[in-house]
Amino acid sequence: MKTKVAINASSGKMGQQVINQTVVNKDAELVAAFCRPNHRLLGRQVGFTDISYTSDINTGLANSQVVIDFSLPEATLNLLTIARQTKTPALIGTTGFNKQQIEQITQAANEIPLLLAPNTSIGVNSVLVLLASAARMLGKKADIEIIESHHKHKLDAPSGTAIRMGEAIAEAMGENFDDLKVTDSRFEKRSREKGEIGMSVIRAGEIIGEHKIMFALDNEIINIEHKALNRHCFAEGAVSAAIWLADKPAGFYTMQDYLADN
Ligand SMILES: NC(=O)c1ccc[n+]([C@@H]2O[C@H](COP(=O)([O-])OP(=O)(O)OC[C@H]3O[C@@H](n4cnc5c(N)ncnc54)[C@H](OP(=O)(O)O)[C@@H]3O)[C@@H](O)[C@H]2O)c1
Structure with missing residues (x-):
């Protein structure tokens, strides 16, 4: 039926x-x-x-x-x-x-x-699982940045997906996302602390939805990325x-x- x-x-x-x-x-x-x-x-x-x-x-x-x-x-x-x-x-x-x-x-x-x-999307929901795994291994040692890009018409920022990704990372680290997220303190002239989750937003053209999550260690960088093609x-x-x-x-x-x- x-x-x-x-x-x-x-x-x-x-x-x-x-x-x-x-x-x-x-x-x-x-x-x-x-x-x-x-x-x-x-x-x-x-x-x-x-x-x-x-x-x-x-x-x-x-x-x-x-x-x-x-x-x-x-x-x-x-x-x-x-x-x-x-x-x-x-x-x-x-x-x-x-x-x-x-x-x-x-x-x-x-x-x-x-x-x-x-x-x-099935892809983004699979990425959430990958992020939790990466965060358990690397979260407390890395500078974490979620960079999301969407079309210029989008009204909310950061995207709901970027926030959910941040929550998944923080949960896996046994932390609260609100305590780790950083949106504008980089402009407050202080260096960032390990484990903070930076949120970067791009609004441009007709980008459907892209999320890149960076776990930056001192000598290497791990990126996990999803792009919606339509x-x-x-x-x-x-x-x-x-x-x-x-x-x-x-x-x-x-x-x-x-x-x-x-
Ligand atoms: N969950 C996901 O995977 C996913 C994916 C893409 C987008 N989104 C989200 O979905 C939402 C819509 O995105 P979109 O790209 O489709 O936006 P959109 O093209 O601007 O469409 C918005 C729709 O909401 C209607 N609307 C707005 N205010 C209303 C009101 N007060 N009462 C009744 N209807 C109202 C609009 O009607 P009118 O035509 O009359 O203005 C239009 O049909 C956004 O929050 C976006 O972030 C979620």
């Missing part, structure tokens, strides 16, 4: 990719594609499907078994308010949440299955994980939970 999928913010760059991946996935059926009430797509046919773009999130969620969201924090929280009422599982790929918003998302996971993933990698992982999430009990899930089970 196909899983009935609704897509929030379907007008966005990721929303359009997720539509494409849902349509080609043999285990998924696209049942709703949401856009804002005043959007030019409203009422138009979604590709070659028999559904139209809608702003009626209540009805769309009531008819679906899972919703996929790549939007902005405010739009995600609006969606979750309705998803809690309709009991619709939700995969959230949006990034840029503050601590209070993360708390609200965590609360929603008491009522619905909820997967929060700052990066839904947005398919995020959409493909999101749709597969959403299908997996649809029949899970209420709770908070990550891509690592999905990958461990598949």
Whole structure:
């Protein structure tokens, strides 16, 4: 049986990719594609499907078994308010949440299955495992730098993926990421300490997403790098994980939970 999928913010760059991946996935059926009430797509046919773009999130969620969201924090929280009422599982790929918003998302996971993933690509989630291993061996001896590059339109910085990578490194070192991360103290005229995690951000052109993690020792450098060549990698992982999430009990899930089970 196909899983009935609704897509929030379907007008966005990721929303359009997720539509494409849902349509080609043999285990998924696209049942709703949401856009804002005043959007030019409203009422138009979604590709070659028999559904139209809608702003009626209540009805769309009531008819679906899972919703996929790549939007902005405010739009995600609006969606979750309705998803809690309709009991619709939700995969959230949006990034840029503050601590209070993360708390609200965590609360929603008491009522619905909820997967929060700052990066839904299989490659980046494999890199997280490699980083933990590298950090256990090298973390306390190295200068660690996470250098992330994205297109000029991206609103949040550092990227959700870079933050997740920093957290994975810090966890593996038995430390708290907030205690190790350095964003601007390099400009405070002090030399850096071993084990600090520097965060460097580049916003330029139409770069889809690149993350390079450097473990610099005194005489050698180890780099671990991921480049998204297109947005398919995020959409493909999101749709597969959403299908997996649809029949899970209420709770908070990550891509690592999905990958461990598949
Ligand atoms: N998890 C991952 O693997 C991954 C990968 C790529 C991107 N992302 C994240 O996904 C998010 C979207 O990225 P994108 O590149 O698709 O951005 P985008 O092209 O700018 O799309 C944003 C979408 O959100 C909608 N939106 C914005 N504010 C809204 C509101 N208040 N209410 C309802 N809808 C609203 C926009 O609607 P309009 O068209 O009406 O403006 C649009 O559909 C970002 O947070 C990005 O960092 C995550």
